[in-house]
Amino acid sequence: MxxxxxxxxxxxxxxxxxxxxxxxxxxxxxxxxxxxxxxxxxxxxxxxxxxxxxxxxxxxxxxxxxxxxxxxxxxxxxxxxxxxxxxxxxxxxxxxxxxxxxxxxxxxxxxxxxxxxxxxxxxxxxxxxxxxxxxxxxxxxxxxxxxxxxxxxxxxxxxxxxxxxxxxxxxxxxxxxxxxxxxxxxxxxxxxxxxxxxxxxxxGLPEHDQSQPRKPLSYREQQRLESVRQLLEFAPAEHHSLEALADRAAMSSSSLRAKFRATYGVTLFEYLRRCRLELGRNYLERGYSVQQAAHCTGYRHATNFATAYRRHFGVSPRKEA
Known part of the structure; x- marks a missing residue:
């Protein structure tokens, strides 16, 4: 090729x-x-x-x-x-x-x-x-x-x-x-x-308000944001509160929400949801039931997991199980 x-x-x-x-x-x-x-x-x-x-x-x-x-x-x-x-x-x-x-x-x-x-x-x-x-x-x-x-x-x-x-x-x-x-x-x-x-x-450049230019993140801010992102990716099944994540990033809750979305193009908890669903798909491919996959990815109810899975991937998780 x-x-x-x-x-x-x-x-x-x-x-x-x-x-x-x-x-x-x-x-x-x-x-x-x-x-x-x-x-x-x-x-x-x-x-x-x-x-x-x-x-x-x-x-x-x-x-x-x-x-x-x-x-x-x-x-x-x-x-x-x-x-x-x-x-x-x-x-x-x-x-x-x-x-x-x-x-x-x-x-x-x-x-x-x-x-x-x-x-x-x-x-x-x-x-x-x-x-x-x-x-x-x-x-x-x-x-x-x-x-x-x-x-x-x-x-x-x-x-x-x-x-x-x-x-x-x-x-x-x-x-x-x-x-x-x-x-x-x-x-x-x-x-x-x-x-x-x-x-x-x-x-192809992102649009933003030219009257209020976005202040570039410092290297330390980028590192702290990346630390939060990696925590969500590697431990999506854990309970993550906005306050705890903000403490980890050494930012206020509102600042973390704004800077995370500006940097990664997705909200903090939307990213967490995607990480959980990707993990859930991995469990389903390994033979776990829908109930087991939901439990292992932090969902309390299998119905909530199934609904989110269908919206995200376009198929029922039962077809993947």
Whole structure:
């Protein structure tokens, strides 16, 4: 599995292709039971299409893929990316970064800032024609502008959430593929794509009240917030009061609520609920009953657990048990 740098070339991507690509780039791929990656299944075709990549002089990199997905799969990446924008040109994907989960459909995008604390998980549904465009910024590129560039430094300050989903403006969305497929001299094409990348970056920034700019968190505040988040993630079944969590963060209750949501894009107790449900799904997959899973994840009543599970995952927990 390798991105093509020239003209589009259709090919099949097998389980082995995905696993080789994952080993090279630090991505773990998970396939359905029928395509689990066992030796006798490694030649099974997962998708067919093409993947093209173009790195610009600024260090910004476009990756354009068009695939017919035969079998659904998940990818989990622990890599770092200070700035990443994923756009769905056609089809649907599900993204999750730490506590934040989003479904992206045609015309939608997500701005991401990945760091070692969060794994980027992407779920691809089977039996669909999927076209995506990814814009990544690599500050380590020798020809790139680097973090010292004032515009890029400001962008990194603005993109403070793990993920922000947004709708690509219609005119900009319609110009994406034609711009990528221009047959003009390389220098001119690079200029066109640099301008396109800047437009995407401008639209992909979080909106906030410019009259009351958000004060950046100090390093210690970030560490204390992360301590709270990790406590919720690793001990979701425990009883957590707002007051105790605020003491742990050395903040007032109102400050903790506001800063947690601003940093992670989700409320404190919504994150706790998601952690409990993810833990519950793990118990169900291990053979626990709904009642047992509810008890082990901090729910007093199985009916409350089942209702929350159905709303979150779209299926009854009894189907997972």
């Amino acid at each position: 390798q991105a093509e740098s020239g003209a589009e070339r259709l090919r099949e991507f097998s389980v082995r292709d995905f696993l080789d690509f994952g080993e090279q780039y630090g991505i773990e791929y998970r396939f359905s039971a029928n395509n689990s990656g066992e030796d006798n299944n490694r030649t099974a075709a997962i998708a067919r299409g093409c993947i093209n990549e173009l790195t610009l002089p600024s260090g910004l990199r476009f990756t354009h893929s068009e695939l017919d997905i035969f079998h659904g799969y998940e990818s989990v990446s622990l890599g770092q990316a200070p700035l990443l924008i994923v756009i769905v040109l056609e089809g649907c994907i599900n993204l999750s970064v730490g506590p934040v989960m989003r479904e992206l459909r045609t015309g939608m995008a997500a701005s991401l800032r990945l760091c070692p604390e969060y794994a980027l998980q992407v779920r691809q549904s089977p039996d669909q024609h999927l076209k995506t465009l990814t814009l990544a910024w690599d500050p380590g590129c020798s020809a790139g502008v680097g973090t010292e560039h004032p515009v890029m430094r400001r962008l990194l300050q603005e993109v403070h959430r793990p993920m922000l989903a947004w709708q690509v403006p219609g005119e900009l969305f319609r110009s994406l593929e034609p711009s990528l497929n221009l047959t003009i001299p390389e220098l001119r094409k690079h200029l066109v794509l640099e301008g396109l990348a800047m437009q995407l970056l401008a639209h």
